[in-house]
Amino acid sequence: MTTVHRRGLTTEPRLCTAIVDRLTCGGNIIETGTESYRLAQANAAVASKAAG
Numbered sequence: 001m002t003t004v005h006r007r008g009l010t011t012e013p014r015l016c017t018a019i020v021d022r023l024t025c026g027g028n029i030i031e032t033g034t035e036s037y038r039l040a041q042a043n044a045a046v047a048s049k050a051a052g
Helices: 013-024 037-051
Strands: none
Touching: none
């Protein structure tokens, strides 16, 4: 498991999925029909790095 100890964050996909599952269990997910701003920014940053 890859862990960023300084911030206490994890990048292990299975653990992240489990955490999100526990947080949303019994909750209501509201779909707004819009793109996530953070996801769009992260994807743009990755594309920018890949382009060089």
